[in-house]
Amino acid sequence: MNPELIVFIIFGAVSIIGAIAVISFRHPIYSALSLIVTFFSQAGLFVLLGAHFVAAVQVIVYAGAIMVLFLFVIMLLNLGTLSAKGALTGKLKGVAIILGILLAVEGVYIAVRALNKTEVGSAEAADAAAALKDSPIDTYRIGELLFSDYLLPFEVTSLILLAALIGVIVLVKRDKQPEN
Amino acid sequence: MSLPLEYYLVLSALLFTIGVIGVLIRRNAIIIFMCIELMLNAANLAFVAFSRHLGQAEGQLFVFFVMAVAAAEVAIGLAIIVSVFKHRETINVDEVNSLKG
Amino acid sequence: MSLGLIIVLLISPLVGFLINGLFGKWLKGNEKLSGTIGALAVFISLICSIIAFVAINIDPAATLEGEDGFVYRWISGGKFSVDIGFHVDALTTVMLLVITGVGFLIHVYSIGYMHGDEGYTRYFAYLNLFVFAMLILVLGNNYLMMFVGWEGVGLCSYLLIGFWYEKQSATDAGKKAFIVNRIGDFGFLLGMFTLFAVFNSLDFTSIFSEAEAKSDVVVFGVNGLVLATMLLFVGAIGKSAQLPLYVWLPDAMEGPTPVSALIHAATMVTAGVYMIARSAVLYNLAGTGTVVAWIGVLTALFAAIIALKQNDIKRILAYSTVSQLGYMFVGVGIGAYASGIFHLVTHAFFKGLMFLTAGSVMHAMANELDIRKMGGLRNKLPITHATFLVGALAIAGAPFLSGFWSKDEILHSAWGNYKIIYIIGLATAFLTAFYMFRLIFVTFYGKSRVEPEVASHIHESPAVMWLPLVILAVPAALIGLLLGIGGHHSWFHHFTENVTGFKGEAPEGSAIPFMIISSIVGILGIAYAWTRYKERAPSDEPVNALQKLVANKFYVDEIYNTFIVQPIKNASHFLLWKLFDVGIIDGIVNGAAALIRVIGGLFRRLQTGVVQAYILSMVIGIVLFLAYYLFFAN
Amino acid sequence: MLLSLVIFLPLLGVIAIALLRGMGPSVVKGIAFVISLLTFVVSIGLYAGFDASIEDFQTDNELLYQKKAWITGLGISYHIGIDGISLWLILLTTFLTPVCILATWNSVEKGLSGFMMSLLALETGMLGVFCSLDLFLFFVFWESMLIPMYFLIGIWGGERRIYATIKFVLYTMAGSALMLVGILALYFQNGNSFDYTTLSGQFDHDSLLFLAFFIAFAIKVPLFPFHTWLPDAHVEAPTVGSVILAGVLLKMGTYGIIRFCLPLFPEAAKLHTPWIVTLAVIGIIYGALVAMVQPDLKKLVAYSSVSHLGFVVLGLFSQNHDAIQGSVLQMVNHGLSTGALFLLVGMIYERRHSRMIVDFGGLAKRMPIFAAIFLIVTLSSIGLPGLNGFVGEFMILLGSFVGGAFSKWYVVFATTGVILAAVYMLWMFQRVMFGKLDKTNEALPDLNSREIAVLVPILVFIVWIGVFPNTFLKPMETSVGKVVEKVQVVPNTPELGHVINHRDTKASLPIRNIENTKLIEEEAQTK
Helix, strand or coil: CCHHHHHHHHHHHHHHHHHHHHHHCCCHHHHHHHHHHHHHHHHHHHHHCCCHHHHHHHHHHHHHHHHHHHHHHHHHHCCCCCCCCCCCCHHHHHHHHHHHHHHHHHHHHHHHCHHHHCCCCCHHHHHHHHHHCCCCCCHHHHHHHHCCCCHHHHHHHHHHHHHHHHHHHHHHCCCCCCCC | CCCCHHHHHHHHHHHHHHHHHHHHHCCEHHHHHHHHHHHHHHHHHHHHHHHHHHCCCHHHHHHHHHHHHHHHHHHHHHHHHHHHHHHHCCCECCCCCCCCC | CCHHHHHHHHHHHHHHHHHHHHCHHHHCCCHHHHHHHHHHHHHHHHHHHHHHHHHHHHCCCCCECHHHHEEEEEEECCCCEEEEEECECHHHHHHHHHHHHHHHHHHHHHHHHCCCCCCHHHHHHHHHHHHHHHHHHHHECEHHHHHHHHHHHHHHHHHHHCCCCCCHHHHHHHHHHHHHHHHHHHHHHHHHHHHHHHHCCCEHHHHHHHCCCCCCCEECCEEHHHHHHHHHHHHHHHHCCCCCCCCHHHHHHHCCHHHHHHHHHHCHHHHHHHHHHHCHHHHHHHCCHHHHHHHHHHHHHHHHHHHHCCCEHHHHHHHHHHHHHHHHHHHHHCCCHHHHHHHHHHHHHHHHHHHHHHHHHHHHCCCCCEHHHCCCCCCCCHHHHHHHHHHHHHHHCCCCCHHHHHHHHHHHHHHHHCHHHHHHHHHHHHHHHHHHHHHHHHHHCCCCCCCHHHHCCCCCCCHHHHHHHHHHHHHHHHHHHHHHCCHHHCHHHHHHHHHHCCCCCCCCCCCHHHHHHHHHHHHHHHHHHHHHHCCCCCCCCCCCHHHHHHHCHHHHHHHHHHHHHHHHHHHHHHHHHHHHHHHHHHHHHHHHHHHHHHHHHHHHCCCCCCHHHHHHHHHHHHHHHHHHHHHHCC | CHHHHHHHHHHHHHHHHHHHHHHCHHHHHHHHHHHHHHHHHHHHHHHHCCCCCCCCCCCCCCCCEEEEEEEHHHCEEEEEECCHHHHHHHHHHHHHHHHHHHHCCCCCCCCHHHHHHHHHHHHHHHHHHHHECEHHHHHHHHHHCHHHHHHHHHHHCCCCHHHHHHHHHHHHHHHHHHHHHHHHHHHHHCCCCCEHHHCCCCCCCHHHHHHHHHHHHHHHCCCCCCCCHHHHHHHHCCHHHHHHHHHHHHHHHHHHHHHHHHHHCHHHHHHHHHHHHHHHHHHHHHHHHHHHCCCEHHHHHHHHHHHHHHHHHHHHCCCCHHHHHHHHHHHHHHHHHHHHHHHHHHHHHHHHCCCEHHHCCCHHHHCHHHHHHHHHHHHHHHCCCCCHHHHHHHHHHHHHHHHCCCCHHHHHHHHHHHHHHHHHHHHHHHHHHCCCCCHHHCCCCCCCHHHHHHHHHHHHHHHHHHHCCHHHHHHHHHHHHHHHHHHCCCCCCCCCCCCCCCCCCCCCCCCCCCCCHHHHHHHHHHC
16 A cells, blocks of 8 residues: 555545534534644645645644634634524525535546546646656745746735735724713 | 545545535634635645646645735634624624625 | 899898897887888889899890809709809899889888887898898799798798787787798798709709700609699798688788788788799699699689678788789689789789778777778778778779789680689689778778777878878889780780790780670679678678678688697697607606516515525536536537 | 817816816816817817818828727727718817806806816717727717716706616616627627728628617617607706707717718618618607697707707618718707707796796797897707708708608608797797796896807807808718718619709719609610
């Protein structure tokens, strides 16, 4: 058995279980913790794919920053257990799950069958990619690209973050109470 | 011998679908939000898998951008949730229905 | 003849109009000046007309036509073009003399008649404008220019009938005149279109020269010339108040009396006759004169019958005008163009005279119009009486006065091929003599029935008014003798025949028996009137149904009103506007809007406001779309 | 360059007003008036530089023609130019705008600067429509002119202004949506270019394309039965809104027909002529009859527009040179006469605050100058010879009768409109001007010198066109000829016979007439 496959199965299984846990727990704290599990196992998959930089960022940004934010808000609002009754009544819930399954089937179908017919999935593309594998995609290369070809998007990203920063301040700012 | 692309894509599809189902069946805005993150991650996974498959660094770059945007989005989204909660004392999406025609 | 002369002739009244029209505010305090300007403007035209007339008399070839009369190109399109240009020949000069001659006297008369009226300058402005338009009508060298004058005189007629605009009846009458005339113009326009379709020109010279060659061109499925002449005649029916469009003329008497004399007796209403005489070539080729003659004679009879039972002095004269115009149409209709024009000339003088004397009577009687409230005026208004008598004798066909000559020529000409027309014409002559002298006897003879407060004020008109009466009385009496002696071989005949391009065949036989018959008929009419109205006023109550019918003018106005005017008005209001426009069309438009609102209301239900419902539908969409794309496409 | 200046000078005025509006109403009015007057003066330069012998656009004259790449990727260019048809409509627009500004001097109370800005922006839009030689540019101007009009009616209008505005905008939008489809279809068939001057030849689905354009224009004209927005818009619009609406906006419909529908789709135009002409004739009679019974002066004038524009459409589809030329002239005529009528109605409305005919009567006594001017304008609208309306109407009717591409019966029925025009106009005139003066109207002042100054220029042109119409007909002759040429590609009407006129050298064309087949046969036999 291929060791890579074993690792993949472990991480894959954990991330799927984590994901299911996210949508199953009633208490948002549990959901958030499950999500962290999923994120970590995804980071593992990234490592498996040789994307070390992304894996590191995944851990730092997602599992670190974003999830802390989630937990922080949940604590702040002091959200207790919520009633399991969803917005959609039981029947619609069934509909939603059936839909989800259909969507999954379609997604899998694309991944397994449809892709091969396209240019990306063709054997030639794979061969061409194999030739490129001599120069592995490491952090150095990503940095090089980021600061040359993708400099503008990179800077725009910083603007988005700035906008988000300002937006958050405006949103949560306490309205001035009229002085009596 | 690395694993075929299809493995990762199937996993990505499954994760994505779970996210969709979560968005559909949960009424807590925060959990819906988490499910959205889940879907974004599923997409990221596909990106990276393709990146390796094609030997191109761009896939990973986009993941980087997605993460940046996701961070911004989470910040804004959570701020909205906080202020909605301040006004309505609830974050159940079916109770926040002022879009009703 | 020089173009300059004609331009001066034409422009002079226009200048008068502009001075009185634009500077009326400053002229208001100075009636004398305003009136003098008006009269002077026409006087200049009169002088020019006399020069032109004499010039053509000396040298029949001294006409102004074609290239010589060209002033400027008026309208030009791709194929269509028309000039401003003049055509002056014998027929034109005769018309010019009538217009400016009678016109000048009436301007002078108006100076006195309109004294003290609030709209004094306005009146003279309109009157000058009228003369200008009438001159364009007769001077133009193409049908379109004729139409310009044609409409122009209609406008002035409208303005002058409604001159006293505070009177509802006056403005109604003005409007009626214009609209009825427009119905005629509708025919005139289509007539011009037909002419253009046949000849590709509206120019007299080119149309008349090619008429024969194109006499078999078909337009609209019928012979082009027949169609054109009939349509033009519709225009003449409107303008010259023939059956069935005569209804406006009696009402037109609401205007000041000099206006009735000038426009509604002497000049404008004869425009139709002029037009047919001008188009003699076409009418001869088309052979439509018979229709003209029949309409003419029926109108003559019909109007004369109505005149029998009228009691309004001006309306009697108005119906008399309609009747006499009928005679003129008989003349031009049967091909005796010169005779028709001859009658036009004599009629202009004697009818103009009679209207002016009627005005003099009204002036004396504080604007009283009802002859039943007059009587015995002979002694108080001697000049008026005398001149009126001259006019009445002339129209009644008393021997050797104007009407005698001209009417007789027409009837004589009719005898040849149109014996029935002759008989009807003769009967009309009897009626004419009768109603005219009924008017005289009731007004000037017998006992006075004048209301006491009016009686004390009765006075003869001032000199500025009676002088034109006397001056006009002379030609009214004698012009027939001057022009008519020698009948179909007279100087006037030769003079005008050059123009019509058609020598009216002199009817066979001597004219003398016809003259004798006419005279006897006329005298019989006078005598019968004497026996009936020598001493008494017409009774107020109609005796029998026929009299009632006549007294009410055969109810023609009422019939038009009930069956044409009101239905159109009501249908427009209720059916077209309220039902169709507001109801149906706007209903559809607003209905479409309402439908969309209803549909929107239905879709509105889908907007639950619950985010998840939206997402659910989105996911359904994605699933279906992917399914189609993956499994069913290709 | 000059043309661009004319188009965008008013926009400059908008900016100037926006910057200087704080300086008080008189400055705003002054700027608006001076700018619009300047535009008119500059536009006279267009006439001066115009060469009437060129049948096409004046491409050789740099002043009157401009082409600059704009959005090259989509084949869009800033492409403007004029020919003999658009020249007069441009001059009409630049002439009416200062007149309108002067007319509205004291009548706008709220938002004066906004009002003036809308008016000037509207002028730019209208001028752009008449000058554009690029379909995309045309559409941009066409739509952009809706916005200021929307404000003019919606803000400064009467009581039911919202209803009227929405109706107006929706009607127009419905039409322009179709036109957009048509423009795009032409774009793809024209090798991905919006250039009007390169459009030629046969287009696929030309019948549908024709309809797409025609319905847009027919709504604007408005052709019966698309006319019901017009009375509402007119009644609710402020005076100058009505003037511009009747004077220029309606002309954009007829201009569109002569610029697009006829030359681009001659066969389709011929195919659809019967029902279009039927509608035009119905419109003539129907508009007149409905106008007759209107109690409201503005509605009366509005319905009279439906009638008058019916004549224009009739002439446009006649395929006859004279009639089409008459139609173009009639567009200008209608702009002047109806514009003046609306101004006059506005003037008594300002005095009496009523537009109901029953509220008036006997005004001639109190307001003689007003009555005199009203009379002249009324007569011009009726089509009295010697005034402008007659020349256009006569050419339309004569051309359609003699060489029209349809039965002469249409013309016969259309001619009854001449009678009906007299009926409704004179009846209205009588009820307003004649009769006894009402007590409430006794204090009405006559026109002041400003109002006279507003009306006199219009009167000058009314008389001018009536007496010397060739000043206006000559420059458009060759351009109209080109349209006729394109329309007549489809052999339909044999050419008319020759013009016998002593000013021309004898033309030697064979005598041919539509129904003159007999002669033709004879001719053939002799050969």
